[in-house]
Amino acid sequence: MFRPLAAALSLVLLCAPVASAAPSVDPSRMPAGTYVLDPQHASLIARVSHGGFSSFTVRFTIIEARYSWDPESPGAARVEATVDPGSFDADLGALDAKLAADFLHVSRFPTARFVSTAIVPDEGGKGTMTGDLTLHGITRPVTFDVTWNGYDSGLFGRRSGFSARTVIKRSDFGIDYLLRPPLGFVGDSVELILELEFVKS
Numbered sequence: 001m002f003r004p005l006a007a008a009l010s011l012v013l014l015c016a017p018v019a020s021a022a023p024s025v026d027p028s029r030m031p032a033g034t035y036v037l038d039p040q041h042a043s044l045i046a047r048v049s050h051g052g053f054s055s056f057t058v059r060f061t062i063i064e065a066r067y068s069w070d071p072e073s074p075g076a077a078r079v080e081a082t083v084d085p086g087s088f089d090a091d092l093g094a095l096d097a098k099l100a101a102d103f104l105h106v107s108r109f110p111t112a113r114f115v116s117t118a119i120v121p122d123e124g125g126k127g128t129m130t131g132d133l134t135l136h137g138i139t140r141p142v143t144f145d146v147t148w149n150g151y152d153s154g155l156f157g158r159r160s161g162f163s164a165r166t167v168i169k170r171s172d173f174g175i176d177y178l179l180r181p182p183l184g185f186v187g188d189s190v191e192l193i194l195e196l197e198f199v200k201s
Contacts, residue, residue, distance in 0.1 A: 023150025023161065025125050028071045030151035035160060035198035037065035042196045044083060049187030056186070061087035063111070067198065079116040079129065086110060103177045109137050125149070129164070136173045142166055158200035167191050
């Protein structure tokens with residue numbers, strides 16, 4: 001009666017150190033190569049002021065993303081990502097599609113794209129990433145504050161994770177719906193928040 005329970009408990013205890021081990025934040029331990037996005041563990045959130053009362057929050061789907069990595073030259077890493085603006089999800093049901101059309105004109109501009117141009121690593125896994133963001137048919141330089149959360153080749157495969165944030169002005173990309181008087185109650189500054197996991201291809 002107790003043997004199956006004991007065997008299960010032993011298995012849990014044996015696996016626990018592996019499952020709970022933190023990723024390594026030593027960049028020299030991450031193998032060179034190409035890493036591709038794990039879409040099940042990726043999110044892009046945009047937040048914009050709603051009349052000063054709250055931050056209206058929208059989630060978007062990242063279609064694909066990848067980066068190249070060489071531990072001998074971390075500043076030479078290159079990142080590319082494509083987002084679907086039509087995936088606009090503010091948990092408003094059918095109204096989401098209307099807002100996507102009104103704000104982002106998704107039928108004319110069905111994708112947004114980011115391509116990095118410079119990466120500057122800093123201590124503690126932090127750094128900045130500058131690149132060209134193409135949104136609403138307009139391309140502008142954008143700089144993200146990035147935190148590298150580490151790399152591991154254990155239970156979840158050869159995997160790395162990042163957190164990134166930036167603030168853009170939507171007017172820089174020609175997005176002016178509900179920005180001007182008399183109905184200008186949606187802010188111009190938009191905070192972009194990313195949580196991303198990549199696996200080595």
